[in-house]
Structures are given as structure tokens and as C-alpha cells.
Amino acid sequence: MKKDNKLLVMITVSMFVTIGVVISPILRFEGFAPTAHFVNVVCSVFLGPWYSLLNAILTAIIRMSFMGIPPLAITGQVFGAVLSGIFYRKSKGNLLCPVIGEILGTGVIGALVSYPVMKLFYGTGDITWFYYLPSFIIATIIGGSLAFIFLKTLQKSKVLYSIQKKLGVNVYDKSKKTSNK
Structure with a gap:
């Protein structure tokens, strides 16, 4: 990334964090926040996996x-944010891949990791390892589809290409058959 772009990137991350916090109450139920997954996928495509992870952590915190959300805010965002960005880069710009990364990362991994975290913090007795799986997968499919x-x-x-060029990230313009940086 060029030095000139660092301020623009930080402003963009701040924008994603703000959007993630402001729209998170929309359609949010315990373990079900599709708007967070929308933001994860878009941020991953705009900025890549590591800035998407930063966005997810800051938004969750x-x-x-301020909203009294349980630790599901972290387990329900970070894995999908990283995998979404990695899948997008590995696929060289296929827009379906970050959605799949979000579904696998949050819908499956995040859901399974949520069980021990919630058990540690809240001692939820009757739930099983797969308790969060249905709601996490549905939320990631909804948010990922919108993204x-x-x-x-x-x-x-x-x-999209114009935004990516200004941010100084990989641009995968299929019409030009090249990848620019």
C-alpha cells in the first residue's frame, strides 16, 4: 500500500466501523446480525482481510x-471477516468467494467457537455446540447475499475498481484480464 493511501484507508476503515455499529440493530437478534456480515464482505473486497479483521474487532468492541451485546459480537464477526478477504484474494476477484468465506468463517467456525465462549461467560447449561449454527448460517447468507x-x-x-485503485489495494478487473496494484 502506498504511503499516500494510508489516511484514506484509515478513514475508510472508520467508515465501515461506523456503518457496522449504526446498522447493527437492524434485523439483530441474539446470534443473528446479517448487517454485520454485509459490512464484513464489502470491507473485505474494498480493503482485504486484515483491515476487514480490524473493522470486525473494532465494531464488535x-x-x-455501548449496546450491551454479548461476546457473540466478536465470535460472530472476526472469522468471517478474515476468510472473506482471503477467499476474495485467492480467487483473484470472484465476488462469490468472499460470501462463501463469510459463510464458512462466521456461519460455521464462528458459530462453533461461540459455544465455549458463551458457556464461559454465561454458563448456558442446556445449549449444545451446534446451538448457534442455524442462526449464524442464515444471517451470513442474508448479509452475504446483499453484499x-x-x-x-x-x-x-x-x-468497484475505481474505489479499489484509490485505496491502493488489488484490483481484479475481469474485463482487462489483469490484476493491478
Whole structure:
């Protein structure tokens, strides 16, 4: 990343954190926050896996601190954020791959990790390892699908590539058959 872009990247991460916090109450139930997954996927495509992870951690901490959300805010975001960005990069720009990364990362891994975390903090007696799996998977499918539609629209209009170029991240413009940095 170019030095000139660092401020723009930090502002963009801040924007994603703000959006994640503000829209998180929309359609949010215990273990079900599709808007967080929308933000994860879009941030992963715009900035990559590590900034997406930073976004997920900051958003989760703010949501836990000010909204009283349990530790599911962290377990329900970080794994999907990283895998979403990694899958996007490994696929060289296939917009379906970050959605799959979010579903696997949060929908499966995050759901399974949530059980011991919630048991540690709340001692929830009757739940099993698979308790969070259905709601996490449904939420990631909803949020990921909305992100896919949003990103596909940006891609078709070439706005996605313009944003990525300004941020100084990998641009996978399929019409040019090249990857630029």
C-alpha cells in the first residue's frame, strides 16, 4: 500500500466501523446480525482481510461496550471477516468467494467457537455446540447475499475498481484480464 493511501484507508476503515455499529440493530437478534456480515464482505473486497479483521474487532468492541451485546459480537464477526478477504484474494476477484468465506468463517467456525465462549461467560447449561449454527448460517447468507448484489452492481459500473485503485489495494478487473496494484 502506498504511503499516500494510508489516511484514506484509515478513514475508510472508520467508515465501515461506523456503518457496522449504526446498522447493527437492524434485523439483530441474539446470534443473528446479517448487517454485520454485509459490512464484513464489502470491507473485505474494498480493503482485504486484515483491515476487514480490524473493522470486525473494532465494531464488535463498540457494540459490546455501548449496546450491551454479548461476546457473540466478536465470535460472530472476526472469522468471517478474515476468510472473506482471503477467499476474495485467492480467487483473484470472484465476488462469490468472499460470501462463501463469510459463510464458512462466521456461519460455521464462528458459530462453533461461540459455544465455549458463551458457556464461559454465561454458563448456558442446556445449549449444545451446534446451538448457534442455524442462526449464524442464515444471517451470513442474508448479509452475504446483499453484499454480493451491492458489490456486483459496483463491479458492473466499474465503481468497484475505481474505489479499489484509490485505496491502493488489488484490483481484479475481469474485463482487462489483469490484476493491478
